Amino acid sequence: MRANDIFGVQDDGKTAGLCSYFFVLGWSVSYFGYHQTEKTSLSSFQLRQTLLLYITYIVIRYGLLVVLDKAGLLSGIFSSLHLIVLVNVLFIFLWIIGLSGARNGQEKPIPVLGKLAQNVFPAI
Numbered sequence: 001m002r003a004n005d006i007f008g009v010q011d012d013g014k015t016a017g018l019c020s021y022f023f024v025l026g027w028s029v030s031y032f033g034y035h036q037t038e039k040t041s042l043s044s045f046q047l048r049q050t051l052l053l054y055i056t057y058i059v060i061r062y063g064l065l066v067v068l069d070k071a072g073l074l075s076g077i078f079s080s081l082h083l084i085v086l087v088n089v090l091f092i093f094l095w096i097i098g099l100s101g102a103r104n105g106q107e108k109p110i111p112v113l114g115k116l117a118q119n120v121f122p123a124i
Contacts, residue, residue, distance in 0.1 A: 013040030017102035020050040021095065027051065031124075045107045047124050049098050052117035053110060057091045 016034035020027045020043075027050055035043045064087070065080055094110050101108035109115050 012105065013038075013042030013044075013046075014102070014105045016040070016043035017046030017105075018099070020047050021099045021102060023054065027054070035124075042105060042107060044124055045118070046098070046102045048117045048121040049110050049114055051121055051124070052113050053091070053094060053098065056113060057087075061087050061091075 013034075016030040019034065020030035027047070030043070031047055035047060061084070065083065068083070069080070094113065097108075098110045098114075101110075109118070
């Protein structure tokens with residue numbers, strides 16, 4: 001089923017999927033602007049993917065730093081900068097894989113997190 005979006009353009013959920021990959025503002029526009037007016041399986045799929053990706057990123061990026069710092073493991077050769085770069089590169093890689101799937105209109109799960117996202121957020 002194809003729906004008209006707020007600009008009168010035919011859409012099959014691909015716009016909402018693409019828009020959701022642009023962090024908080026993009027996800028919000030995608031969910032409230034496109035998905036609420038016309039729900040499609042593609043937009044639901046991509047919204048679930050990106051929501052879990054962003055939550056996981058924030059928890060790992062900031063939570064892991066706090067835990068490792070409290071344990072006294074962030075000193076010497078392995079500094080917080082190394083950890084931040086590693087986490088950022090990993091999530092950029094996952095983000096690009098998800099974005100390419102959204103661009104192609106595919107319901108292709110993000111590695112590691114994709115299938116879990118579909119089970120954790122079934123209401124979206």
